[in-house]
Amino acid sequence: MPPVEARSPNTQALQGISAKGLRVDRGGRAIVRGVDFDLRAGEALLVLGRNGAGKSTLLRALAGFLPLREGEVQLDGGAEETSLAEQAHYVGHADGLKAALTALENLQFWARMLKCASATALSPEGALEQVGLARLGDFPVGYLSAGQKRRVALARLFVAPRPIWLLDEPATALDVGSQQKFAEAMAAHRAGGGFILAATHAPLGLVGAKELRLDARRARDVGGAA
Amino acid sequence: MSSPLLALFGRELRIARSVGGGGAMGVVFFLILVSLTPFAIGPDLNLLSRIGPAILWIAALLSTLLGLDRLFQADADDGSLDLFVMSSTPLELVVLTKCAAHWTLTALPLIAAAPLLGLTLGMEPAALAGVAASLLAGTPALTLLGAIGAGLTAGLRRGGLLMAVLILPLTTPVLIFGVASASAASGGTVPFHTPFLILCGLSLMAVAGAPFAAAAALRAREA
Amino acid sequence: MLKYANPTNFLALAARLIPWLAGAAALALAVGLYLTFFVAPDDYQQGASVKIMYLHVPAAWLGMMCYMVMTSAALGTLVWRHPLADAAQKAAAPLGAAFTLVCLVTGSMWGKPMWGTWWVWDARLTSVLVLFLIYLGLIGLWQTIEEPAQAARAAAILTLVGVVNIPIIKFSVDWWNTLHQSASVFRLGGPTIAPSMLWPLLIMALGFTLLFFALHLMAIRNEILSRRLRRLSITAAAAEDPEVAGEAAL
Amino acid sequence: MKDYTFYIAAAYGFAALVVVTVIAKIMLDYRALRQKLTRFDNKERNR
Numbered sequence: 001m002p003p004v005e006a007r008s009p010n011t012q013a014l015q016g017i018s019a020k021g022l023r024v025d026r027g028g029r030a031i032v033r034g035v036d037f038d039l040r041a042g043e044a045l046l047v048l049g050r051n052g053a054g055k056s057t058l059l060r061a062l063a064g065f066l067p068l069r070e071g072e073v074q075l076d077g078g079a080e081e082t083s084l085a086e087q088a089h090y091v092g093h094a095d096g097l098k099a100a101l102t103a104l105e106n107l108q109f110w111a112r113m114l115k116c117a118s119a120t121a122l123s124p125e126g127a128l129e130q131v132g133l134a135r136l137g138d139f140p141v142g143y144l145s146a147g148q149k150r151r152v153a154l155a156r157l158f159v160a161p162r163p164i165w166l167l168d169e170p171a172t173a174l175d176v177g178s179q180q181k182f183a184e185a186m187a188a189h190r191a192g193g194g195f196i197l198a199a200t201h202a203p204l205g206l207v208g209a210k211e212l213r214l215d216a217r218r219a220r221d222v223g224g225a226a
Numbered sequence: 227m228s229s230p231l232l233a234l235f236g237r238e239l240r241i242a243r244s245v246g247g248g249g250a251m252g253v254v255f256f257l258i259l260v261s262l263t264p265f266a267i268g269p270d271l272n273l274l275s276r277i278g279p280a281i282l283w284i285a286a287l288l289s290t291l292l293g294l295d296r297l298f299q300a301d302a303d304d305g306s307l308d309l310f311v312m313s314s315t316p317l318e319l320v321v322l323t324k325c326a327a328h329w330t331l332t333a334l335p336l337i338a339a340a341p342l343l344g345l346t347l348g349m350e351p352a353a354l355a356g357v358a359a360s361l362l363a364g365t366p367a368l369t370l371l372g373a374i375g376a377g378l379t380a381g382l383r384r385g386g387l388l389m390a391v392l393i394l395p396l397t398t399p400v401l402i403f404g405v406a407s408a409s410a411a412s413g414g415t416v417p418f419h420t421p422f423l424i425l426c427g428l429s430l431m432a433v434a435g436a437p438f439a440a441a442a443a444l445r446a447r448e449a
Numbered sequence: 450m451l452k453y454a455n456p457t458n459f460l461a462l463a464a465r466l467i468p469w470l471a472g473a474a475a476l477a478l479a480v481g482l483y484l485t486f487f488v489a490p491d492d493y494q495q496g497a498s499v500k501i502m503y504l505h506v507p508a509a510w511l512g513m514m515c516y517m518v519m520t521s522a523a524l525g526t527l528v529w530r531h532p533l534a535d536a537a538q539k540a541a542a543p544l545g546a547a548f549t550l551v552c553l554v555t556g557s558m559w560g561k562p563m564w565g566t567w568w569v570w571d572a573r574l575t576s577v578l579v580l581f582l583i584y585l586g587l588i589g590l591w592q593t594i595e596e597p598a599q600a601a602r603a604a605a606i607l608t609l610v611g612v613v614n615i616p617i618i619k620f621s622v623d624w625w626n627t628l629h630q631s632a633s634v635f636r637l638g639g640p641t642i643a644p645s646m647l648w649p650l651l652i653m654a655l656g657f658t659l660l661f662f663a664l665h666l667m668a669i670r671n672e673i674l675s676r677r678l679r680r681l682s683i684t685a686a687a688a689e690d691p692e693v694a695g696e697a698a699l
Numbered sequence: 700m701k702d703y704t705f706y707i708a709a710a711y712g713f714a715a716l717v718v719v720t721v722i723a724k725i726m727l728d729y730r731a732l733r734q735k736l737t738r739f740d741n742k743e744r745n746r
Binding site for chain 2: 060085094095097099100108109114
């Protein structure tokens with residue numbers, strides 16, 4: 001049984017993630033097949049493709065929600081015995097927020113739930129500041145707009161820092177100003193040796209990001225290290 | 227280790243309080259079920275007091291189970307469940323904490339209300355104490371078995387009814403020994419502690435086994 | 450804008466009325482209690498325990514009256530779309546539940562010396578119990594639906610459905626009770642009440658009614674304020690992003 | 700004539716308890732709402 005108390009993931013920083021021949025099935029059908037990529041610390045991977053090409057499926061598989069039918073993911077460096085999922089943040093379409101609780105309460109909960117004693121963790125107030133919602137801390141999340149809820153969800157990344165960010169269309173519902181702010185945060189994360197794997201249509205302003213194109217029709221991996 | 231689970235426990239209580247009487251709804255359902263029986267059987271208190279424990283136990287069983295289908299549904303809908311799977315705390319402990327929170331919110335008020343409702347069925351104090359004790363020992367098993375059902379049906383549209391159909395057969399031992407120990411409390415051939423200890427055994431078995439089954443059910447939901 | 454002017458007028462009216470109503474209620478209850486304990490004779494059969502009747506019967510009347518208030522408020526919501534009607538309805542439900550609870554518990558405490566058990570499935574007590582369950586259902590409905598206007602319409606419909614069913618429930622419970630007529634049951638209330646006992650009863654009932662209206666006005670005031678708070682915080686949340694220019698346009 | 704003072708006291712005690720709790724709840728809600736609303740006005744004014 002891996003130690004329940006996860007040692008802080010970045011005692012030794014994670015050097016790289018490499019995946020070979022990944023295949024993920026859903027409903028008996030291979031949605032994603034033959035995916036390879038290799039990321040070093042500080043690099044980003046843009047997962048591109050039409051709707052239904054399997055972008056979300058790939059990210060969910062990496063986050064451990066879906067089993068990998070074939071292939072495997074290698075982590076080098078970072079704390080042993082902790083899976084990729086425990087060193088990653090996943091931001092999907094749902095924000096993981098409880099409407100009845102206030103933004104601060106939600107973030108305080110996630111800070112303690114995804115507990116990690118890393119120095120770079122921001123306080124819930126600081127995280128809200130980072131996404132420009134400092135004054136909305138004690139409003140019930142139910143009263144916030146879709147864009148604001150999205151930013152509270154993104155604030156979770158700062159409250160319990162983890163090296164890998166798995167972002168599934170993070171820019172939806174964000175306006176220009178917030179997208180710009182988040183692009184800066186991503187750059188800072190990469191500068192600190194973090195990894196970003198983002199499935200997106202909108203340009204995220206990720207400089208020098210590798211691309212992985214999943215094309216549904218040919219169901220063949222075209223991408224590779226750009 | 228405990229701080230994430232304590233945080234989860236606190237959050238469950240806070241949500242139930244702010245969303246309005248989360249627990250209170252279960253007690254009202256329990257009150258209605260108990261009051262309906264005399265309408266079917268008649269106002270004769272001698273008859274009612276004999277079957278009092280059975281009425282209270284069936285009502286407790288149904289209100290505990292039917293309150294459970296929302297246990298994972300809300301978290302599945304808003305994405306919290308995915309994040310639990312990714313947290314360093316094992317999903318089994320998350321399930322156990324949610325069951326503990328749900329038990330505190332619904333089963334405890336039920337156990338407090340049962341003796342009062344027993345009065346309307348003309349039961350004497352010994353039987354009331356017996357019912358309360360047996361409910362205290364039996365409801366953890368009901369909550370945990372219900373959690374397995376909730377895990378299986380989280381995300382399905384008509385999950386509630388299906389969950390009851392799946393889990394009710396599994397709760398028959400708890401019901402049998404529950405009513406047996408409640409009736410034994412007010413005298414009778416069987417001494418009180420025999421069925422009561424078996425009931426406690428059932429609950430402990432549920433505490434040990436159910437979280438793994440429920441967590442597996444939640445993980446299987448995705449694949 | 451009649452719709453918004455109305456609540457503020459109401460608040461001013463309520464602020465004036467509430468002290469008077471509360472004072473009158475306190476006075477009536479004081480007089481009623483005095484009469485009950487020092488003037489009214491004991492019942493030749495039930496002895497002093499009849500004094501519980503001065504609490505039990507007014508509480509039952511209040512439980513019924515409160516439901517009638519809610520019915521008219523429900524009509525106000527559905528038929529005339531009066532903005533205050535749903536606040537009045539939501540404010541009345543907990544009061545109704547409280548009065549029926551008092552009626553049930555005092556009835557049971559009156560029954561204990563009479564029949565030796567805390568509860569008897571007497572026709573009237575049972576009907577009041579069903580009414581109490583209906584109140585709890587309504588309160589549960591309001592707690593589940595957050596959006597006030599939607600909750601108001603749903604509760605109004607349920608109240609009207611309830612008011613149609615209450616006579617049916619009353620009739621069927623009476624029939625159910627007589628059908629299973631068992632020796633240990635006898636009807637509450639007893640013979641016609643002697644005048645000397647009637648007066649305290651009427652004064653107590655008046656006191657309860659005044660108390661109800663005072664509390665009802667205060668509860669409506671709370672409801673208006675909490676809706677105003679909800680509206681303010683929603684608009685404030687939306688308008689809260691001075692730094693991010695594009696947000697409002699979204 | 701049996702002595703019923705216990706039942707009378709219990710009945711009136713319970714009734715008083717319910718009435719006092721209802722009054723207290725309404726008054727406390729009222730005060731809390733007033734505070735929140737005034738806090739809102741100050742926040743609006745000095746933003």
